[in-house]
Amino acid sequence: MRLDSGSTAWMLVSASMVLVMTPGLAFFYGGMTRAKSVLNMIMMSFGAMGVVGVVYVLWGYSASFGPDVAGIVGNPFEHFGLAGLLPGPGDPNGLAQTLYAGVPALVVVAFQATFAIITVALISGSIADRTKFSTWLVFCAVWVSLCYFPLAHMVWGGGLLSAAGPLGSWFTGVAPIDFAGGTVVHIDAGVAGLVLALIVGRRHGYRRDPMRPHNLPLVMLGAALLWFGWFGFNAGSAAGANGSAGLAWMNTTAATCAAMLGWLLVERIRDGHATSLGAASGVVAGLVAITPAAGALSPAGSLALGAVAGGVCAVAIGLKWRLGFDDSLDVVGVHLVGGLVGTIGIGFLASDTGLLFGHGAGQLAVQTVVALAAMAISGGVTTVIGLALRALMGWRVAADHEAEGVDVVVHGEAAYDFAPAAASGLVASLQARTGAGGPRPEMRRIEEVQA
């Protein structure tokens, strides 16, 4: 196989763009929390980058795309530490084991690693303001290994939910479609967010204390970064620099613009105001919905899908208030509902197989089964992991620490210098710790130490 330098360049750019989505998500979520826990919110995303990045190099890629084991998971040992994927003698570009024509295997790994990272980070929004950082980091490693990698394998790695599985031969000419991750990323993370919100429990003062977003410009900045990075996510999922990438790019924009307008319209009618938070939320809802469908719809179909997704998600975020669970930043309302709209919407709107274009209900049936299967897998696996971690480590910081704010208590930092006069001096803890012999003295101010 020859190196395709154009496609390789595009995939390297795409991988980098998808990676920047996770810091973008950190800002998007961070602005929506209260000022006392914005750093913790951002750190949950950065923590996911650290943990999942390490896991992906060790066994993540292999468990997702390694040799098939029973249609459920890839063999995690085959490419452990990315063994067998590196360039070598006679294969200077590392193309021997690649999944994308003409693109080095390690570039495929890079691109896929960024998907695993953001999927885990998405979940953090449902348990904002109250979670132990240590438990979260352990969850990242366990959940991505037991839930994300198997689902990625089943849908994209030739497993049970792919065209190679039983659904591929259910109807003639119809195969399950998940172009860039409606099931693997968004339904998966959305259900996990719901399960964790239930297991971790509500924030103290939920539905009583004001918990309004503390920094909407940060939310808008995050939404903008997500939108930009999402071009790598969707157009990169074409696996090369080609016409399919161009279609995915155009569909992504069409759906997202329509979704923003759809969300704002619902808000204007229901609440009386078209809000900036609504615009940012509508953008993300549209991006989520078009993710599985970006390669299968026409741009006009994408406009319809996006408009529906924006409107439906704007209504769906009210669900938590009625049902009483504290999905703090609406992972369910945006990612689960948006993922379902996109995944099932393919059955209606796909240019070649959709019901609305007179191609029968085969695609719709296949998409519905895949969506339900993804929900069941994520729901089951996340429940087991969530309950096990509650028993072993506990999910919550202490109630008084939650009231004081996770930032100061867990991370020892404050995001904003609201009261400069409050800081009264350096603590001589370094000298105290390194002083030879004797008990550690009481903490003193630096002037006393120097005197």
Next chain:
Amino acid sequence: MKLVTAVIKPHMLADVRAALEAFGVTGMTVTEASGYGRQKGHTEVYRGAEYEIDLVPKVRLEIVLDDADAVDAVDVVVKAAATGRIGDGKVWVTPVDTLVRVRTVERDDRAV
């Protein structure tokens, strides 16, 4: 000596300052404050959830003057801060026992 305290709408501060300076007041202390009176606050909507924002932003002005000027200064502030709508604020006067200018240690009337 009197302490004149005024709590007003933040966007009226520039007008009130200009009026006081025209009147001859040479200094003041301004603090950002929040509060409410009979007008209460307003509501905000985030993703469909409505919040009552009871405490609204205000600005607090404090000026120390001799007794005669204080009476007039109150009128100056009231005239400049009025928009005629609810939430315009309040002005009040309290007696001051002692006043010292830190730099010169001048006291009382000489420090006004």
